[in-house]
Amino acid sequence: MAKKITKSYKTKKRIVNIIVHVFLAILAFIWVMPIFWVILTSFRKEPGSYIDTFFPKHYTFNNYIKLFTDTNILNFPRMFMNTLVIAIFSCIISTFFVLSVAYCMSRLRFKLRKPFMNVAMILGLFPGFMSMVAVYYILKAIGLSEGSMIRVALVLVYSAGSGVGFYIAKGFFDTIPKALDEAACIDGATKWQVFTKITIPLSKPIIVYTVLTSFLAPWLDFIFARVICRANAAYYTVSIGLWNMLTKEYIDQWYTRFAAGAVCVSIPIAILFIYMQKYYAEGMSGAVKG
């Protein structure tokens, strides 16, 4: 009798297991399919935004070659370089800003600490680009809206306000034992030394996380970039370029090249992201724990 029960229990378990795995496989297929489809499209020989079969009839590498060599209408290599430069600078500034603010909020005690944290939370509730038009006029008033200054303007837009996004880094700093700081202070270290010699070296995950997220922002944003670049095609970032490829006048010509561009942008980002996934989860759970 007992044997029978364990046997039926085992078969039941096996059935549940099979169902779970099939279910996961179906879902994984749904999640991966669009990505797979883009990669297929980027190697498709037939132009146009859609064809009547799922798999292309002929494969070619031309879309990639053309994307980087045919620079008459939409200059993809230049957009790529623009974005890279902007991303590097804004990444340096915002990482510095975020880490400084997070350290101040986590470790230092001063009069304006609480008000600053509350203000940061309130600012987060406003729609981010509500002030976009105003930002444009401010940039115009300080002479950053024309010519190559547009790059400076974009760097400022992505990094200047980054100080309010300190919550995740603060959560991480909170988990570093305070005893370390105190020990260093007793040995005569200044708070600056504590910050640079103790906290920073111990915070690799959150630094990687901050660097990568701020590096990615210019690649992903296209709302601000579009308002600030307007018609200055020479300073377009990758995302505006890709968006333009799907507008009515270009879509038939450029759809497969759009797919190729999407793959080119996605591969580095995907690698960075999968690399930082661990830090992302760590940073988040740190912040949630407070």
Place this chain on the structure above:
Amino acid sequence: MKFKKKKVSEFVSPYTVSDAWKKGDGKTKGSFLIMGLGLLTRHRYAKGLIYLGLEVLFILFMAASGLKSLANLPGLGSVTQHQVWNEAKGIYEYTAGDNSLLMLLYGIATLFVIIGFVLLWRSNVKSNYKAQVLSEEGRHLNTFKQDVATLFDGNLQSLLLAGPVTGVLIFTILPLVFMISMAFTNYSIKGNHLILFDWVGLKNFAQVLNMRSNIGKEFWSVLAWTLVWAVFATFLNYLFGMLLAILINRKDTHAKSFWRFCFVLSIAVPQFVSLLIMRTMLQPEGAVNVLLKNAGLISQSLPFFTDTTWARVTVIVINLWVGIPYTILQVTGILQNIPAELYESAKIDGASPFITFIKITLPYMLFVTTPYLITQFTGNVNNFNVIYLLSGGDPTPVGGTAGKTDLLVTWLYKLTIDKQYYNIGAVIGILTFIVLAIVALITYRNSGSYKNEEGFM
């Protein structure tokens, strides 16, 4: 003695402006007018000169442009641009009229400068008074070099926060104040007020909130859809994401990291790329419809973005595709933190997996992740990307400004960028903020993490 009853703060400075006024000597009082006077006469030249220099700069700025910008603020200009016949050249020339927008911007910027100067002035008075008290008591007064040294130690926050705070002030707060003040003007293409506009008080708010006006009707329906969307997008993502994470983390599931990789891969592709692709796939002549037609399943294209209900369901479902991987990432770590004893005792008591989920997992997760849920909810109310890139707010009724899937934010974008109804757009932005603030406050106040854990930050 009322003064003493005041709440005592942790950070009270012994040197206050009122004390400086009451007990200050000639030098300190002199620094009320000539900043840094007390410091200069006490041989602290560097600091004193910095204060004095900043005061001179401020006065020069006010004289050069500040006063004018301030005077323009109440009226926002009145000179219209007009043509003047130039006899010598034989052409019409345009005289520059007033530009209300720039006047408003400069006016507000000047207000910021004045507030900054008042703060500087207060710190000047305090530091002069401090110099007086210390020298009266015969104590050491920091030299400039020592003052700089404190920036790296006791005063580190001033050094570290200077850059970020300036950035936030100029690129977040100043634009925000600027936009908020637009809500009280008639800056709009309506009535041709794009160059010259005026303060109109609360008229715009009345128009938007009025159920009978056109904009008002649209506002209430967009608001209702925004809330429905945010609730569905937040909780469906949370629930399904958590269930999937539990499935993947089950003891008997094989190849856990492979499954996780499949889902995370979709985050790694930039959102605007995947959303734009979805959009082209779901067009009436897009890949999905073509495939289904070829398979003989449908004879007419499915109205993914052309029928209201279809469009709304489509954006919610596609948002699941976008959002579930994030939830999996977030909750996996927390799920593993749930004490295993809880599950074991539930198993011994014969609880089904469903009951275990409802009674153990969900309450625990809700307790820990309420702050995360609130940020998700506000993020979804402000979820510009998904709606704008996917449906663009469509279907839009003829003659309307808002589409049936438009959220408040995408509508705001359309109103300001496409239609140039800047004032109405600003009102919508403010109302969005109010809605979010109310929701965030109520949920936060009622959440377990607020009630049971006072120290929770």
